[in-house]
Amino acid sequence: MAALKYAGMDDTDSEDELPPGWEERSTKDGWVYYASHDEMKTQWEHPKTGKKKRCAGDLPYGWEQETDEKGQVIYVDHINKRTTYFDPRQAFTVEDVVVKPKRYDGNTAALEILQGRDLSDKVILITGGNSGIGEFHKITGSNGINSLLESFGIHKARVEAMMCDLASLRSVREFAESYKAKKLPLHILVCNAAVCTQPWRLTEDGLESTFQICHLGHFLLVQCLQDVLRRSAPARVVVVSSESHRFTDLLDSCSKVDMALLSPTKKEYWSMLAYNRAKLCNILFSKELHRRLSPHGVTSNAVHPGNMMYTSIHRSWWLMTFLFSLARPFTKSMQQGAATTVYCAVAPELEGLGGMYFNNCFRCLPSIQAQDQSSASSLWELSERLVAERSAGIQAL
Structure with missing residues (x-):
């Protein structure tokens, strides 16, 4: 930049040589x-x-x-x-050459975003990788790893499947200990696993299964691995939510997150509403997680993968299977559905940024309640209490 000149600076023999002082x-x-x-x-x-x-x-x-x-x-x-x-x-x-970020949209595929990205030194952990869009986040069950890598033209990546049952807090803790025993860093954690339209059932921890699998299991997983994330900073957490979060609320008459809504009785249970509430939990969790861990170099964002995206998540209800079959020509592919998650995981322009909600690789505002900091704090406190009570019960045994 020949036009840039600072007054009072002595000339030196080299352009890159620093002036005195x-x-x-x-x-x-x-x-x-x-x-x-x-x-x-x-x-x-x-x-x-x-x-x-x-x-x-x-x-x-x-x-x-x-x-x-x-x-x-x-x-x-x-x-x-x-x-x-x-x-x-x-x-x-x-x-440092400033490159204007490429704009992505709802038609973008995950591999388009990954093109040219060097992730050779990154360790990425993705839940729910045995089916659905988890496969297109580059992690899958042991039977499908080789075929998945070959189909993507990936030959040098090391991919390993580990078992973790989010419906069991004991299993989550055991998984976290197994991961820590590997002495690996953790640069990107994608909380992707979910269930939808499940019949009512309680987990071994005494909680409604949709709530525990979609939210509380992930909450405990991050709690157990947060020291690894902090040591690996800069690190990112991506929480997969849904636009369906807009069709529900979680608060009681005192504006606190209501446990009765999150883990209802069988009589009060409606599977789709349970899913909507769990997806609202995902955004509030991501928001509070970012507030707590961003000072330590760990950021978190929530994403919506795609409208009526055809995956195996609907497999528990024949009516949803039928509706998805009718809508399939108009839905996103799994490659497109994974794009927003991948964007939030690797986009350089998001380094250090979090507490946001993304749809179609673009930031948008979630529901009013999902933006509410007091709701995020209330959910965090409730989640801590639920985990602590069940941990105390295990120790008592």
Whole structure:
């Protein structure tokens, strides 16, 4: 940028050479910034060229990134026993080129969004991957892993199926412990599993099954893995909800989330209403999760996958199967249905952003109650209490 010139700066032999009094540093995630010791200020742009840069690649062998007592990033060279503020990767910085994000819509397929994305160092966990759109989130049951990867032209990805029954809080805890035992990071967690039009039944934890599978099981899963997410930051959680959340409410006369609505008796139960309430829980949960974990580098967004999308979620009710069959020519494919979830999981423009609701790869406003912070806090407190009570019951046994 030849037109950019700062008054009072001495010319140097190289365009990229810093003027006297300036120092080049980098953030924890590799973005380069510049500090002026004379003016006591920092900025992202190079003081001469106006360019932005980021560090490329991993730290050299023997180097480790740490944080000092002032919260500044420092680099430790264990081989030569020295510490510096200078990122050794800065010798291989690349210029930050601003690329306008591509616009996606309801016709976009998941693989379009994944095209050109390098996820080779990412660990992604997706619930409900044995059928439906979970397959198109790149995780599936053990019988289908090889065929799924081959159909997508994916040959180097490592995919593993793990068993977790969201209808059992005990199973969720066991799954979380098994995952932690692998000593893996967790960069993206997709809370995708759900059931719809289920006949009334109570889980082994004494709760209505639709509510527990769609919401409370995921709530506990995130609670158990939140330390892994925080250590892996920046990390993302994507909670799959539905537009059907707009057709219900969760509050009692005191404006608190009503447990009787979430886990009704058999006499008061209507399967579609139970699903709608669980999907409202999904958005409120995502909103409160983002508020609590975003200071630690973990963001969360909720999504609607697609109107009348044909999946196996409807399999428990013959009438829904019939209606989906009639509507199938006008519904989204599973590739299209997975697109919004994939967009929220990998889109660079969403880095650090959360607490939102997306439909057709586009941010939109959910229902009034889904936007209500007090409802989100009330649901979180109720969920914590339900999990704690059942944990205490297990320990008592």
